[in-house]
Amino acid sequence: MLNIQDIFMHILLLDLGKEMRGGQWQVFYLARALARSQNFTVTLAAPAKAPLFQHAATVEGITLLPLSSGADWDIRNIxxxxxxxxxxxAQVIHTHCAKSASLGGIIKKMCGTGVRLIHTRRVSYPLKKGWSGNKYLLADAIVGVSQEISDTVLESISTLEKYKVSTIHSGIDASxxxxxxKREDDRVIIGMIGALTEQKGHVVLVKALGELAKYKDIPTWEARFVGDGPLFGEIKDLAEELGISSHLALLGRQDARDQLPYFDLLAVPSVNGEGSSGVIKEGWVGQLPVVTSDLPSNLELVENNKSGLTFPNHDHKRLAQHLRNLMLDSKLRARLVEGGNKRVQEFTDMKMATAYMELYNQL
Structure with a gap:
């Protein structure tokens, strides 16, 4: 039997993201773990001006390969x-976004069987026809960050061998x-974190807040949205229409870690496209009761009534009921926080990295 201690391997991680979002943090955690391991060396290829590149520069042992931030298929990058x-x-090229998957596919075709190619996919949307989907056929392995994503990949490409697809959930570094x-007021602060885009479900939460405002038996409350995006105007207008503008603070894009400690409840009302939600895990680490929609990927994380509360997707009235119940029931809040503390131990950055190392060795 192959012994993991007997293998030494060089991994090339490729990500073309120009912002430090959840996917880029996963790449950083993986690169850091590989650099600290005894059996792997790692090169991180990313746009030279990207935050991911700058973060990785602070970790000893990560070799950096600066890429052009121009066209994704820039001949210099190839x-x-x-x-x-x-x-x-490099024995393995591991891509982490759709654009880098295309670039990785080109390198695989140029270098042939001497290098293994892995794609990690982080969204549950079906793959598009043509090159957008066919590039995944060039991979030796495909990883979905949720079982829903893995199933969607297999459904999208009928000719893809099932054994090539596996699931490795994203991890979080609690440190x-x-x-x-502790705040010196009696308000209940409902937090939401995410870009102001349709799939994150801000409109569902605003409608739920409109329902919440009708209850007379709950404490004074406030909702804080962390993030920016194209729905800013729509969200603001809907809040005014529902008469809850005074309850809602749109904080713009900032480091969520600065706001999480001041939240009392965390809402994750995503309506589609969710992967392995980093926000849910942030809520658990932040000792918050989590309420989330019942998207399949979310249900892979949250055990209803144990590590969070779930509600039917788009059902803003049920979401409002959950928020009210949490405001009024301290025992329920404590139980969900305890459940979240236990559950997040299954989704650490090191568990994620170790699973990838095992996959590299299998190849």
Whole structure:
């Protein structure tokens, strides 16, 4: 039997994201774990001006490959990546976004069977026809960050061998987060974190807040949205229409870790496209009761009435009921926080990285 201690391997991680979102944090955690391991070395290829590149520069042992931030298929990037395989003997190319999957596919075709190619997919949307989907056929392995994503990949590409697809949930580094802060007021603060885009479900939550405002038996409350995006105007207008503008603070994009310690409840009303929600895990680490929609990927994380409360997707009235119940029931809040504390131990950054290391060895 193959012994993991007997293997030494060089991994090339590729991500073309220009912002530090959840996917980029996963790449950072993985690169850091590989750099600290005894059996792997790692090169991280990313746009030179991207936050991911700058974060990785602070970790000893990560070799950095700066890419052009111009066109995704810039010939200079192709040349650098091919050289990283042929000269630096990278044995695995591991891509982490749709654009890098395309670039990784090109390098795989140029370098042939001497390099293994892995794609990680983080959204549950079906794959598109043409090259957008066919590039996944070039991979030696495909990882969905939820079982829903893995199933969707297999449904989208009928010719894809099932054994190539596996699931590795995203992880979280709890040490990066602050302890919950005590406030000297009686308000209940409902938090939501995410870009102001349709799939995150802000409109569902605003409608729920409109229902919440009708209850007369609950404490004074406030909702805080962390994030920016194209729905800012629509959300603001809907809040005014429902008469809850005074209850809602749109905080814009900022580091969620600065706001989490001041929340009392966390809402995750995503309506589609969710992967392995980092926000749910942030709520658990932040000692918050979590309320989430029942998207399949969310249900892979949250055990209803144990580590969170779930509601039918789009059902803003049920969401409002859950929020009210949490405001009035301290025992329910405590039980969900305790359940979240236990559940998040299954989704650490090191568990995620270890699962990828095992996959590399299998290849």
């Amino acid at each position: 040349y650098k990546l091919r050289r990283a395989v042929t000269r630096d003997y 990066r987060y602050q302890e919950k802060k």
